[in-house]
Amino acid sequence: MYYRIGEIEKKMQISIDTLRYYEKIGLICPERDTNNRRLYSGADVAWLEFIFRLKQTHMPLKEIKKYAELRKQGDETIAKRIDLLEEQRTRLTQEKMTIDACLSYLETKIAHYKTDLIKKECSQSE
Template identity: 45%
Template sequence: MENQQEYSIGAFSTRVHLSVDTLRYYEKEGLLKPRRNQQNQRIYTENDYEWTLFILRLKQIGMPIRDIQTYAKLRYQGDETINERLQLLYKQEQLLEKQRHEIDEHLAFLAKKITIYHEKIVDME
């Protein structure tokens, strides 16, 4: 097994650009499960780093915290939960597709109004 870089909570906080309080909150909510050393201090690894980036991306795409918590719980249970995790991702994909459709409709509305105003400007000249 290769030797992974390990980080204290302070160093990890800097690495992921999250406060120590946020990392503790994520742990309390079951999103992160850093291991503990003999002094009971949190130890984070590159795997925790990649997982934290994934959590942040899920937040960016609007996944509700309860779904992220469910996803995290399933992830920590292992590969036998891949199908359930996929279902959560499909659900979020559908929500994003709906939002994209709504945004496209809003853009079409604006484009139509802009065209009307441009035509009025040409008529006034």
């Protein structure tokens, strides 16, 4: 099954401009019909979904492009692709630790304020 660019825009909630940009920088390479209109295959859709997932991990576009280039080179680059994904996992793990520490700090501060608020309410009702 093939999809036209407008269908991909709606299906994946991505702008046509972004799809064209991804094509321009070599992230995607949809087929073309006899009228030179883009045709996206199921494999293209799966690849776009993977790109979006990488973007959600805050992987820089430069790194996603590097991954795409390795992917185009074939299975002999699997080890290098694993390395890129492991580097991103390390960055995410560090980011998660920072976020967890921030959340812990906020929870402590909120609990402190709630305790102060309860004490204040109790002293006013006496």
